[in-house]
Amino acid sequence: MISNILLAVDGSPQSSKAVKIASQIAQGVNAKLVLIHVVKLDKMPEVMKQFVKNEHIPGTTNIDVLMNAAQHMLKNDVKRAKTAGVSEVEVEVEQGSIARTIIATATRHNSDLIVLGSRGMGDIEGLLRGGVSQRVETLAKCPVLIVK
Template sequence: MFEKIVVGIDGSPQSEHALRMACDLAQKYSSELHLVHTPQPQTVAFAMGAVAGYHAAMAMPSLEEVEVACEKIVSSAKAIAEECNQKITQTHTEPGDPADHIIACAESCGADLIITGRRGLGSIGSLLQGSTSQRVNHLAKCACLSVVE
């Protein structure tokens, strides 16, 4: 049913939950798993363990800090997949808009399903910050699953 599954990851608990769901489905359907992570300064806090006061900092993280966070997020995701007895077929990491990269990856690999985590920001929060899962669901040409923790 699902030969190729694309999973958007950002280091958040919600994306970890989405990855676990993807691993469960991949095991059931013998699917390939493709991870997409778009390094963002905002995700550095998740990768670095949400250091107290980080969100209140005035300076944005350096490019090096963003790259280190990216590596940590991807390594953590691979460890989760391994823990679930799954192998990641391919990892895609490019800076830019997360929704655009998730959709582009799904189209280029011929995915049957995209899975993303949803933070549940609500209508005002998603209006102000945008919602990757909402945008993916709207623009994708394949089935989508938004996982709420």
């Protein structure tokens, strides 16, 4: 039985699709949905830079900007989940290694399912380095749904 779903979001188009699908699943089985965004301090992703610019997100340092942008993005995703009929939604913003932080959060919440979007790194780079979704899938102790 699925009662806790962890949804990792990053503001990408694939992440947006993952919000829709995870919300449908959570609503259908009456599961709690926990949304997480992991802030990685070494660089600000291009999608986040554009989001910060478009939404006029305040902050004096990269970490301030990233944390404010993450909260803003998650607020929109929570609204979408609730509109889809999900009754229980929580949010978390964490710092650290993205895949390992997602796994740790899934463990802490006793998640029955992890949902995240795939990222289009390119076949060669993805094959050589592996992506976040691949690392999550490898490390997870529960099923993982990767949304394309």
